[in-house]
Amino acid sequence: MTRLFLRPAAASLLIALSVIPTGRAAALESSTALRPVPLSIDERAVRAAGIQLSPIQPESGATDLSFPGMVAVPPQQIRVVAAPAAGLVETVLVAPDEAVRKGQVIATMRSPELIEAQRGFLTAIADESLAQDRLRRSRSLHESRVIPERDLRVAETEATNAAAKLDEQIQLLKLIGMADEGVETLRRTRRLMASLEMRAPMDGVVTIRHASAGERVVASSPIFTIADLSPLWVNIQVPATRLGALQVGSRVILPTQGAQGRVIRIGRTVDAATQSVAVVAEVDTNGGSVRPGLAVNVSVRVEQSGLAQWLAPPSGVVRHRDRTWVFTRNASGFLAVPVQVVAETARGVAFRADLPPGTEIATRGLLALVAELSETGEE
Missing domain, CATH: 2.40.420.20 (conserved putative lor/sdh protein from methanococcus maripaludis s2 fold)
Known part of the structure; x- marks a missing residue:
C-alpha cells in the first residue's frame, strides 16, 4: 500500500x-x-x-578532483648522521639548507672513546703478532718432536683468538667512523688521532642541524639530518567518502607550483578524528618550486x-x-x-x-x- x-x-x-x-x-x-x-x-x-x-x-x-596536501621528503631519502661515540663536537662545517656531497667532511669531534678504541687496536696488533710468532715456534718444535701435539693445538687456538680480537678492534674503529685509510695509517704510524671526521653519507641537503660546535654529545646522538630532495612526496588528505575515485597511478598536478606526478599509495585506514585517508603521490620539484613542508592544493585526475x-x-x-x-x-x-x-x-x-x-x-x-x-x- x-x-x-x-x-x-x-x-x-x-x-x-x-x-x-x-x-x-x-x-x-x-x-x-x-x-x-x-x-x-x-x-x-x-x-x-x-x-x-x-x-x-x-x-x-576525465575529471579533476581537488584536495589539500603537504609536501614531505620520502623516508627512504632521509639519512641521519649520528655521533659515533660520546665526545665534544669540535667543528661544524655545514649549515642547514646547504647542499653536500657524499664523503664530504661535515663536522669533527673529539672523543675519549676514539682514543681508547685506537689503543685497543694497537694492543690487538701486538697480541696477534706475538700469537703468530708463538704458533710458528710451536710448529717447528712439534715437527722436531720436542713438544706434544696438545701444545701445538693450544698455540693455534691462541693465534685464532688473537686474530679475531684484532678484527673486532678494526670493526670497532669503523663503527666509530674511522675510514679504511685511517685504520691503515694508524697501523703503519702507531700514532693516535685526537679528532674524528664525520662525513656525509650521500648527496643531498642538510635539512636539520641537531648540534653545534662546542656541544657535548653522547653516542648515537643525531648531529645532522640530510635528505635527497628529488623527487618529493605529497601527503594528500582524502575524505573516506571520496576515496573510490582514486587509484594507484592516477595523475597528480600541483597547479600553483607547476609540478606533476602520480599516486603511489592509498592508505588502508581512516583517521578517526578527520574521517580521511592518507594518499601519497610522488611529484617532481619543477626546479625547486616544490619544497618540503609546503602546503599545496592537489588536483587529481580521474580518468573514465x-x-x-x-x-x-x-x-x-x-x-x-x-x-x-x-x-x-x-x-x-x-x-x-x-x-x-x-x-x-x-x-x-x-x-x-x-x-x-x-x-x-x-x-x-x-x-x-x-x-x-x-x-x-x-x-
Missing part, C-alpha cells in the same frame, strides 16, 4: 537525507555490489509528493572507467545510509539506483551508473522516495 504521508519513523529520515551540496567535489563510491531497488508507488502518490523528473546528460572525459558517466542536477543525487542514489521511473513506480559519484562542478553532479541514454531521474519530492527506500530495509 502506498503511503501519501510520512510516518513518524520516517521523520528522522529528513535529517539523514543529504542532497549533495553545490560547489565541492564528491566521492567516487564503490557500488558495484549493489543492485537497483524497486519502489512501488502509484501515480496519485507521485502527484501528492510533488515528484518531478529531469533528464540526465552524458558526460565524457567502464561505466557511463552522467551529469545531473545536485538535487537529484541523494545520500542514504552511507550510499548515493538516484531515482528513475519505471512501470511500477520508481527504481532506486546506486551510483558512483565522481565530482560536483558548477554544472551539477557527475556520477557513474549503468543507465540508458535519455534516462530521467527525480529531482523534486525525493523525501517520499527515500522514505520508501528506507522501508525496503536496504542497508
Whole structure:
C-alpha cells in the first residue's frame, strides 16, 4: 500500500537525507555490489509528493578532483648522521639548507672513546703478532718432536683468538667512523688521532642541524639530518567518502607550483578524528618550486572507467545510509539506483551508473522516495 504521508519513523529520515551540496567535489563510491531497488508507488502518490523528473546528460572525459596536501621528503631519502661515540663536537662545517656531497667532511669531534678504541687496536696488533710468532715456534718444535701435539693445538687456538680480537678492534674503529685509510695509517704510524671526521653519507641537503660546535654529545646522538630532495612526496588528505575515485597511478598536478606526478599509495585506514585517508603521490620539484613542508592544493585526475558517466542536477543525487542514489521511473513506480559519484562542478553532479541514454531521474519530492527506500530495509 502506498503511503501519501510520512510516518513518524520516517521523520528522522529528513535529517539523514543529504542532497549533495553545490560547489565541492564528491566521492567516487564503490557500488558495484549493489543492485537497483524497486519502489512501488502509484501515480496519485507521485502527484501528492510533488515528484518531478529531469533528464540526465552524458558526460565524457576525465575529471579533476581537488584536495589539500603537504609536501614531505620520502623516508627512504632521509639519512641521519649520528655521533659515533660520546665526545665534544669540535667543528661544524655545514649549515642547514646547504647542499653536500657524499664523503664530504661535515663536522669533527673529539672523543675519549676514539682514543681508547685506537689503543685497543694497537694492543690487538701486538697480541696477534706475538700469537703468530708463538704458533710458528710451536710448529717447528712439534715437527722436531720436542713438544706434544696438545701444545701445538693450544698455540693455534691462541693465534685464532688473537686474530679475531684484532678484527673486532678494526670493526670497532669503523663503527666509530674511522675510514679504511685511517685504520691503515694508524697501523703503519702507531700514532693516535685526537679528532674524528664525520662525513656525509650521500648527496643531498642538510635539512636539520641537531648540534653545534662546542656541544657535548653522547653516542648515537643525531648531529645532522640530510635528505635527497628529488623527487618529493605529497601527503594528500582524502575524505573516506571520496576515496573510490582514486587509484594507484592516477595523475597528480600541483597547479600553483607547476609540478606533476602520480599516486603511489592509498592508505588502508581512516583517521578517526578527520574521517580521511592518507594518499601519497610522488611529484617532481619543477626546479625547486616544490619544497618540503609546503602546503599545496592537489588536483587529481580521474580518468573514465567502464561505466557511463552522467551529469545531473545536485538535487537529484541523494545520500542514504552511507550510499548515493538516484531515482528513475519505471512501470511500477520508481527504481532506486546506486551510483558512483565522481565530482560536483558548477554544472551539477557527475556520477557513474549503468543507465540508458535519455534516462530521467527525480529531482523534486525525493523525501517520499527515500522514505520508501528506507522501508525496503536496504542497508
